[in-house]
Amino acid sequence: MTVFTAVLLSLAASAFAFLAAPAFAQGSDAMPSFNGTVLAVAYSGNIVYVGGDFTAAIVNGKPVARGRLAAIDARKGTLLPWSPTADGRVKALVVSGQSIYVAGDFAAIDGVKRDSLARLDVTTGALHSTFKHTISGKPLAAFAAHGRLYLGGTITAVDGQARGRLAAFNLSTGALDKRWLPTADDQVETIAAGGGRVYVGGKFHRVNSVPGYDRLAALDPASAALVTTFKPKPPVITYALAVTTDTVYSAHGGQGGRISSYTPAGALRWSATFDGDAQAVTVLGDTVYAGGHFDRACSTARTGAQGTCVDGADNRVKLAALSAADGHLLDWTADANGVEGVLALAANPRLKTIAMGGAFTTVEGRQQKRFAQFS
Structure with a gap:
């Protein structure tokens, strides 16, 4: 082999390694903290919105009033003036166009009655005057796609019309969608859309009164018909979903938590096991991020009492990164x-960037309460 050929091969290998390297966030940024749990995070351009149980952001050690909703400049790490106030817990945030939809366990926004669901302006925080509904039950998850806002939780009725833990609203008019009428026999914890489907996860065992669609199912975005070819039946509760065009990633609890990867046909590609619930999942480039209350990533799927890893483990405290291709721990x-x-x-x-919320008070060994971003 000539020196020239060897150099070319070396350069090609280096280029391939660069392209194949996972595009994942490296270090925690300087960001505001919060005095209560952050339960929802959502990006819109250069802004990251957060919702939860907090009543103040903490900036340079000083509290700044924020009523369970806040916005942060994701590039600069500065708290923004955007400050609508919810009088109860915010559980889900969804950005669509110039609006951000807020769902949770509240009765009013900025002193104006809104029953568990509201629409706010992404720039001013102003409450949308006509988007108002009466919700029976608690919304736990929301997602915007296909011209609709999809809502899930323990919902039994919207505006007096029966619903089976799922509902949808027209994003243009704000009206309750009277055609999208799926039902689940237990609470829905998460909703996501991709590949022309709406995916729902939670505690349920029946969807549209059909048995065998345990804890994870796919629905038609317009008719709400079951996608019968997608039937993965995970053995434990589904807490969160992240969907790409060709993969469904799910976060589960149980005796030890897990992150799983499914094909659109419902076949399991891989599953990674932890010693505690996996409660959140997202994807950036070739990397899947997992969040939860685990402390270790198990070497195999076997777990013992209280989810203890049986066959060895690596320390991963509340956060882990996995290869999207095969699930191996990064x-x-x-x-x-x-x-x-x-x-x-x-x-x-x-x-x-990756943003995360929760009940933690330190990240990477330094104080960072309940919200963090990695870039």
Whole structure:
């Protein structure tokens, strides 16, 4: 082999390694903290919105009033003036166009009656005057796609019309969708859309009164008909979903938690096991991020009492990064703390950042309460 050929091969190998390297966030940014749990995070351009149980953001050690909703400049790490106030817990945030939809366990926004669901302006925080509904039950998850806002939880009725833990609203008019009428026999914890489907996860065993669609199912976005070819039947509760055009990633609890990867046909590609619930999942480039209240990533799927890893493990405290291709554990470590740990994750592909919320108070060994971003 000539020296020239060897150099070319070396350069080609280096280029391939660069292209194949996972595009995952490296270090925790300087960001505001919060005085209560962050349960939802959502990006819109250069802004990251957060919702939860907090009543103040903490900036340079000083509290700044924020009523369970806040916005942060994701590039600069500065708290923005955007400050609508919810009088109860915010559980889900969804950005669509110039609006952000807020769902949770509240009765009013900025003192104006809104029953568990509201629409706000992404720039001003102003409450939309005509988007108002009466919800029976608690919304736990929301997602915007296909011209609709999809809502899931323990919902039994909207505006007096019966619903089976799922509902949808027209994004243009705000009206309750009277055609999208799926039912689940137990609560829905998460909703996501992709590949022309709406995926729902939770505790349920029947969808549209059909048995055998345990804890994870796919629905037609317009008719709500079951996608019968997608029937993965995970054995434990589904807490969170992240969907790409050709893969469904799911976060599960149980005796030890897990992150799983499914094909659109419902076939299991891979599953990674932890010693505690996986409660959040997101994807950035070739990397899948997992968040939860686990402390270790198990070497095999076998777990013992209380989810203990049986066949060896690597320390991954509340956070882990996995290869999207085969689920193998990556070297990235950004340990958080706390019992509940990480409860929400979101990715911004343009900024190449990951945002997370939860009940933690430290990240990477330094104080960072309940919200963090990696870039």
